[in-house]
Amino acid sequence: MRLDRVLAEAGLGTRRDARTLIKRGRVSVNGVTVRDPGRHIRPNIDQVAVDGRALETGAEDPVTLMLNKPRGVITATRDAAARTVLDLLPAAVARKVVPAGRLDKDTEGLLILTEDGQLCHRLISPRHAVEKEYWARLDGSVSPSLVEAFAAGVRLDDGYVTLPARLVIERVEQPGEARVVVTEGKYHQIKRMFAAFGLRVTALRRLRIGSLWLDPALAPGEYRPLTGDEIQLLLRNPAAPGVSGPDLGTITAPPSSGTTF
Numbered sequence: 001m002r003l004d005r006v007l008a009e010a011g012l013g014t015r016r017d018a019r020t021l022i023k024r025g026r027v028s029v030n031g032v033t034v035r036d037p038g039r040h041i042r043p044n045i046d047q048v049a050v051d052g053r054a055l056e057t058g059a060e061d062p063v064t065l066m067l068n069k070p071r072g073v074i075t076a077t078r079d080a081a082a083r084t085v086l087d088l089l090p091a092a093v094a095r096k097v098v099p100a101g102r103l104d105k106d107t108e109g110l111l112i113l114t115e116d117g118q119l120c121h122r123l124i125s126p127r128h129a130v131e132k133e134y135w136a137r138l139d140g141s142v143s144p145s146l147v148e149a150f151a152a153g154v155r156l157d158d159g160y161v162t163l164p165a166r167l168v169i170e171r172v173e174q175p176g177e178a179r180v181v182v183t184e185g186k187y188h189q190i191k192r193m194f195a196a197f198g199l200r201v202t203a204l205r206r207l208r209i210g211s212l213w214l215d216p217a218l219a220p221g222e223y224r225p226l227t228g229d230e231i232q233l234l235l236r237n238p239a240a241p242g243v244s245g246p247d248l249g250t251i252t253a254p255p256s257s258g259t260t261f
Contacts, residue, residue, distance in 0.1 A: 068108070098114065
């Protein structure tokens, strides 16, 4: 739970009032003055004090989960015809959370599910430009010239020019493989960016949001709660320089049914 929310729920005014107290240096966590209203507080663990007077921090944190979304599941809260990401959760948990952003039906990888509205807004708002990193497999070879083209912004089929994106080529020859880092989420954006150069994406996986990497221990369809430190990684943007992420294992190609996405 955020520090400003802890203060507000303790009856110390509105969230704005709480932020003022924090920025004036009147609030401490575990004996150390803290001036960041977004500091994550662990209920029943961290000791919060205002002007030296201790507060109760026993409220439960909002539920926030990391899901390794499998292909074939849609990112929605309900759908009459298709299986949704919430169908992968126990009913008691699914009632609490919503997806923070979306992945296409045939895209797999890191998806955050949360009941923390402020965190959800922080992750999906274009104003915050949170980085998302993807791995893509393509049906052709990847020209090194695409690195500069992506960095300049790519004109999509509807005329929109994307914000600059980072492209790291992992395999040049067919089938090409690359990682792409974007800070926006237009409809089918990664697929359309490659399509602008005559390439079709045959497999796509999200690896990272902010500085948080997909846990390689999670199989497709599995999930786990995020720790307080991991929530802070979500809010830290971008990833630390030089960090390449964990070994995410082999990413299988989609079924050979001829389906494209």
